[in-house]
Amino acid sequence: MIAALSERALILAPSGRDAAIAAALLAEAGLSAVISRTLPDLVNELAEGAGFAILTEEALHTANLQPLAQWLEAQPDWSDFPFVLLTQKGGGLERNPAARRFLDTLGNVTFLERPFHPTTLVSLAQSALRGRRRQYEARARLDDLHRGATKYRSLFESIEAGFCIITIVFDDNGQPVDYIFEEANPAFERQTGLSIDQGKSMRSMGTTPSQHWLDIYGKVATTRQPVRMEDHAEALGDVWVDVYAFPVGECDAAQVAVLFNDISARRAMELALRESEERLRALNETLEHRVIERTSALEKAQAALRQSQKLESMGQLTGGVAHDFNNLLTPIVGSLDILQRRGVGTDRERRLIDGAIQSAERARTLVQRLLAFARRQPLQATAIDLAALIRNLAGLITSTCGPRIWLAIDIDEHLPSARADANQIEMALLNLAVNARDAMPDGGKLTISAIEEHVSDGHSADLAEGDYIHVRIADTGLGMDAKTRAKAIEPFFTTKGVGQGTGLGLSMVHGLAAQLGGGLTIESAPGAGTTVHLWLPVTSAVCDQSPPIPMPAEPRVQRGTALLVDDEPLVRTSTADMLIELGYRVIEATCAEDALSRLEQAGVVELLVTDHLMPGMTGTDLAATIKLRSPDTRVLIISGYAEVDGISPDMQRLAKPFKQSDLALSIERL
Numbered sequence: 001m002i003a004a005l006s007e008r009a010l011i012l013a014p015s016g017r018d019a020a021i022a023a024a025l026l027a028e029a030g031l032s033a034v035i036s037r038t039l040p041d042l043v044n045e046l047a048e049g050a051g052f053a054i055l056t057e058e059a060l061h062t063a064n065l066q067p068l069a070q071w072l073e074a075q076p077d078w079s080d081f082p083f084v085l086l087t088q089k090g091g092g093l094e095r096n097p098a099a100r101r102f103l104d105t106l107g108n109v110t111f112l113e114r115p116f117h118p119t120t121l122v123s124l125a126q127s128a129l130r131g132r133r134r135q136y137e138a139r140a141r142l143d144d145l146h147r148g149a150t151k152y153r154s155l156f157e158s159i160e161a162g163f164c165i166i167t168i169v170f171d172d173n174g175q176p177v178d179y180i181f182e183e184a185n186p187a188f189e190r191q192t193g194l195s196i197d198q199g200k201s202m203r204s205m206g207t208t209p210s211q212h213w214l215d216i217y218g219k220v221a222t223t224r225q226p227v228r229m230e231d232h233a234e235a236l237g238d239v240w241v242d243v244y245a246f247p248v249g250e251c252d253a254a255q256v257a258v259l260f261n262d263i264s265a266r267r268a269m270e271l272a273l274r275e276s277e278e279r280l281r282a283l284n285e286t287l288e289h290r291v292i293e294r295t296s297a298l299e300k301a302q303a304a305l306r307q308s309q310k311l312e313s314m315g316q317l318t319g320g321v322a323h324d325f326n327n328l329l330t331p332i333v334g335s336l337d338i339l340q341r342r343g344v345g346t347d348r349e350r351r352l353i354d355g356a357i358q359s360a361e362r363a364r365t366l367v368q369r370l371l372a373f374a375r376r377q378p379l380q381a382t383a384i385d386l387a388a389l390i391r392n393l394a395g396l397i398t399s400t401c402g403p404r405i406w407l408a409i410d411i412d413e414h415l416p417s418a419r420a421d422a423n424q425i426e427m428a429l430l431n432l433a434v435n436a437r438d439a440m441p442d443g444g445k446l447t448i449s450a451i452e453e454h455v456s457d458g459h460s461a462d463l464a465e466g467d468y469i470h471v472r473i474a475d476t477g478l479g480m481d482a483k484t485r486a487k488a489i490e491p492f493f494t495t496k497g498v499g500q501g502t503g504l505g506l507s508m509v510h511g512l513a514a515q516l517g518g519g520l521t522i523e524s525a526p527g528a529g530t531t532v533h534l535w536l537p538v539t540s541a542v543c544d545q546s547p548p549i550p551m552p553a554e555p556r557v558q559r560g561t562a563l564l565v566d567d568e569p570l571v572r573t574s575t576a577d578m579l580i581e582l583g584y585r586v587i588e589a590t591c592a593e594d595a596l597s598r599l600e601q602a603g604v605v606e607l608l609v610t611d612h613l614m615p616g617m618t619g620t621d622l623a624a625t626i627k628l629r630s631p632d633t634r635v636l637i638i639s640g641y642a643e644v645d646g647i648s649p650d651m652q653r654l655a656k657p658f659k660q661s662d663l664a665l666s667i668e669r670l
């Protein structure tokens with residue numbers, strides 16, 4: 001409604017200038033006014049809206065009041081339209097029955113007797129307008145209330161949460177015993193399964209209320225404190241509810257509003273989540289554990305790999321050095337050997353030659369150890385009887401170790417044969433015995449034992465699956481700390497003083513075991529002695545029992561022609577000298593191709609002595625070519641190191657450096 005319309009004054013004063021004067025007076029006071037000519041006009045204007053109306057008594061006398069009465073009757077609750085009725089002079093209510101009638105019709109009417117002072121009219125008009133404004137305010141509040149109530153109702157009807165208002169019934173002792181439903185929404189009925197009769201109590205509906213909930217609601221009603229909780233509602237089946245109960249109504253009304261939700265699904269989800277979190281945590285814990293285990297296994301594997309790579313590269317290096325050394329030693333050993341056997345020179349010169357020979361021998365042993373470590377020593381791996389070998393060695397070990405060390409030998413009966421090189425194994429065992437002796441300066445016990453053992457994958461010595469002979473060399477000596485133990489097999493690692501140890505003993509044994517397809521591990525702790533474990537592969541082959549071939553007594557004369565092939569001139573010269581001494585006519589060649597062209601001229605030769613690795617064709621290939629032409633030619637390969645690749649196992653080999661007697665023995669075996 002437009003404010004101007006709702007606040008304007010309506011004037012009905014048909015006689016004379018009354019209406020115009022009244023309008024002028026109101027206008028002066030800042031009030032707008034509309035003049036109606038007739039009562040029906042006024043009723044029409046009223047319908048449009050107005051703040052109040054000023055009427056003259058005589059305007060009503062003759063008029064039909066029915067439409068006005070109807071309009072007034074139809075006013076909304078908030079409206080009580082104010083009138084100012086201007087009465088005749090001396091027409092006060094007490095003496096004016098007509099005016100009383102108007103009072104009944106108009107209701108909210110103020111009488112003003114004429115003549116009146118203009119300010120009285122204005123003041124009455126203003127107070128009528130104030131009254132009207134209050135009515136407008138009431139209307140606005142009622143509208144608000146109405147809107148709120150509508151909202152509440154639709155919320156009440158549509159929410160998913162169960163909602164009810166209950167009045168708690170207490171017994172004479174103040175104990176809650178029942179409750180009456182004032183209101184309950186559809187969700188409440190749905191969730192509880194109850195059909196609620198408004199105004200009825202639980203008991204009267206035939207249901208006994210749970211004392212648990214009665215106590216809770218009773219407390220809310222008496223303390224007027226709201227309660228919020230999650231609880232198990234047994235009466236509703238296996239259901240969990242979230243309940244909010246709060247006091248409503250007057251203080252003494254004992255009314256409680258209850259808002260609740262079925263949270264069973266949420267709780268089930270929370271429970272499932274908690275369980276899965278538990279499981280995840282448990283998994284995480286074991287995962288962490290597993291990661292730690294794996295990491296440490298990985299670290300161990302990496303350390304082992306580093307160690308083996310280190311040994312590998314050291315092996316390559318020492319192997320190369322040793323090979324060159326052997327080539328250098330071959331003419332030295334050979335020449336000194338010839339000089340010694342010819343007995344040349346004075347006594348003093350012969351002593352010098354003897355000294356040189358001893359040094360050359362030591363150098364040879366050293367190089368042999370280096371080659372052993374590098375797994376490149378020429379090995380004659382055959383089936384050997386380890387039990388016999390160890391027993392035969394016992395005497396030498398006892399004398400080497402001295403009287404303060406007690407040697408115990410403990411060998412399985414029926415020990416199968418091992419595939420190994422007997423000479424090298426003897427050397428290895430002797431080396432280990434010397435190490436044990438050095439670790440027991442005050443004496444002790446040295447035990448050598450051997451058993452057959454089946455090894456499966458993942459063995460500590462990195463052995464392939466199979467059958468082995470497990471030899472243990474155990475002493476009761478000082479033992480090693482972890483650092484020493486870790487480095488012990490490295491070449492040149494020694495804790496013995498300068499000149500006391502080469503640090504090659506264990507390296508050699510380790511290299512030998514590996515080259516034979518076995519392995520070695522060390523078990524030791526300071527003060528707890530040391531056990532060296534040695535594994536050698538078992539073989540089903542039968543041991544070679546043939547007696548050693550005796551040294552040829554005297555070099556025979558006129559044995560025929562020997563073709564000698566080596567790219568090292570010094571090696572060639574000294575070897576040629578030895579062959580000549582042995583009774584051969586020698587043709588020298590620098591490589592296989594050279595040898596073949598010399599053979600063209602010479603025809604058939606009785607003996608071929610050749611290096612293996614040379615520029616161009618290898619010694620083995622050369623031998624094969626010559627054998628094709630003259631199958632009777634005997635072949636001896638002289639090699640700096642193992643060079644196993646490409647040399648067929650049935651071919652006789654002699655390792656450099658060698659003495660004339662070694663050469664003679666090898667030729668004898670061809």
Ligand SMILES: Nc1ncnc2c1ncn2[C@@H]1O[C@H](COP(=O)(O)OP(=O)(O)OP(=O)(O)O)[C@@H](O)[C@H]1O
Nearest residue numbers: 435436439488494495496501502503504505506530
């Ligand atoms: N049985 C043992 N008890 C205690 N320590 C040992 C034993 N065997 C070897 N070692 C340690 O390992 C090191 C290396 O041994 P290895 O046999 O390779 O060389 P070496 O004995 O020092 O020298 P060489 O063998 O030339 O006499 C030794 O110096 C010693 O510290």
Ligand SMILES: [Mg+2]
Nearest residue numbers: 431435505506
């Ligand atoms: Mg040693």
